[in-house]
Amino acid sequence: MRTGNEPVTARSPLRLRFWLSLWGMVWAAAGAAAFALAGRPGWAAACAALVVLAGVDLAVVVRHIRQGPHYQPGRDVPPYEPPRQGS
Template sequence: MSDRRRPDGATEPASRARSGAIGRRLPRTGTEPVTAQSPLRLRLLLSAVFLPLFVAGAAFFGVWAADTGPGDSPGRGTLVALAAVCAAFVLLAAADLVVVAGRLRRERGAPAPH
């Protein structure tokens, strides 16, 4: 645990009472700046670009899996797995869009929708 120096030179343990969005946060241990932020506009752009691509991929692999007969290569299981992976990425990209849009709205000081 990191220690903090008091004005008199003595050390005291860092407080663990700071609460984060989920539970308690541990004290900072790295050298990153206190105001470090991820590039929100880049995340927004990447999510907006890849969301429709993953939707198209999930649909493509799903239709291909439905048309696959016995003995075809690649097999139905492989195509279903690829469709499921694309669908999982769709959910991640959509969730990231929602989170990033909310953070950008908060940064601009706009009121959140009710």
Template sequence: MSDRRRPAGTREDAPRARSGAIGRRFPRTGTEPVTAQSPLRLRLLLSAVFLPLFVAGAAFFGVWAADTGPGDSPARGTLVALAAVCAAFVLLAAADLMVVTGRLRRERDTPGPH
């Protein structure tokens, strides 16, 4: 990086050291610290707690929807929608759990400052 000014409208390449899997597309523009990190242990705890709860919710609403008759309240469609929402949250929690465990493993394997 040089000290000369770049023409307006051009972007300089961002460092890839703390980038995501694909890399940063644009340089940082906010005031957050360069070393800002997500609270990975809290995300791990929340994903680990809510994953089984959402699995149980999806199963519960799915079974309830299967046992619902034509005139019952709540309607079968409502229960199926709740089961689908819980299933979507299961997928999100599982994906977050995989991402967080991978990042924690990568942090543990990289040597720290000497």
């Protein structure tokens, strides 16, 4: 809900989330490979699941970045009225 006191220069942390997802994917893939070579299939599967999870997050972040900025109301738009309790 918009209250009217949001920061004017607020930015989305999508670029940071992009790099963290990429970093996590690299490390999880390395862990999956290392555990597979070490003969630990359970840990390798867990790391592979993390690779998939980080890949999905990376795809969502890239999609959001490519969508570009969305409309945000300016200072001249008053805040929404809060919902009223009861009648």
